[in-house]
Amino acid sequence: NAGVTQTPKFRVLKTGQSMTLLCAQDMNHEYMYWYRQDPGMGLRLIHYSVGEGTTAKGEVPDGYNVSRLKKQNFLLGLESAAPSQTSVYFCASTSPTSIGETQYFGPGTRLLVL
Amino acid sequence: AQKVTQAQTEISVVEKEDVTLDCVYETRDTTYYLFWYKQPPSGELVFLIRRNSFDEQNEISGRYSWNFQKSTSSFNFTITASQVVDSAVYFCALTRGGTYKYIFGTGTRLKVLA
Numbered sequence: 697n698a699g700v701t702q703t704p705k706f707r708v709l710k711t712g713q714s715m716t717l718l719c720a721q722d723m724n725h726e727y728m729y730w731y732r733q734d735p736g737m738g739l740r741l742i743h744y745s746v747g748e749g750t751t752a753k754g755e756v757p758d759g760y761n762v763s764r765l766k767k768q769n770f771l772l773g774l775e776s777a778a779p780s781q782t783s784v785y786f787c788a789s790t791s792p793t794s795i796g797e798t799q800y801f802g803p804g805t806r807l808l809v810l
Numbered sequence: 811a812q813k814v815t816q817a818q819t820e821i822s823v824v825e826k827e828d829v830t831l832d833c834v835y836e837t838r839d840t841t842y843y844l845f846w847y848k849q850p851p852s853g854e855l856v857f858l859i860r861r862n863s864f865d866e867q868n869e870i871s872g873r874y875s876w877n878f879q880k881s882t883s884s885f886n887f888t889i890t891a892s893q894v895v896d897s898a899v900y901f902c903a904l905t906r907g908g909t910y911k912y913i914f915g916t917g918t919r920l921k922v923l924a
Binding site: 729736738740741746754784801803 | 816819845847853854855857860901910911912914915916917
């Protein structure tokens with residue numbers, strides 16, 4: 697049981713390049729989330745998904761797209777990376793079977809945009 | 811609107827001192843859930859505790875204790891006899907029943923000096 701995994705762990709991009717971050721969970725969770733963490737800002741929600749094939753915008757969605765084609769995977773895409781997207785990205789998942797269930801987090805992806 | 815405030819940006823203590831991390835929340839809901847997470851220097855997010863709004867009992871787990879007071883909308887975290895391994899960023903979070911979103915505070919960085 698790996699829990700929540702994220703690929704890659706670290707990436708350097710040049711401005712304007714694109715990339716996809718992959719999040720996978722093996723806990724059969726319905727809900728999945730992408731957050732970014734910046735110094736002094738805490739965790740801010742980018743996009744989330746409440747089930748396969750559904751996605752919704754969070755607090756800071758601009759510049760990102762997501763897809764949830766399979767229940768276990770949640771992809772975060774950057775179409776044209778900008779230096780402002782330099783951050784640590786965390787994926788999380790949880791289950792609605794128990795109201796107020798805790799989220800389980802992946803190890804994070806550190807992204808540097810030059 | 812929901813909000814979580816962690817006013818202490820950074821705290822430094824000497825080993826074996828007790829330290830309290832403050833968390834103040836805002837919500838209009840009667841059913842909600844509060845969480846504490848620890849983020850050690852390695853970067854992962856570790857779940858510490860969950861509390862629902864109907865349970866105001868304080869909780870103790872080893873050197874950790876949590877004080878939940880609805881009257882002051884606070885959910886404070888105390889570490890007794892701090893140790894160097896307690897050095898981390900600690901996040902308080904809130905979610906309400908029936909929603910998929912979690913609101914995080916900006917975190918408190920705790921430095922425990924040997």
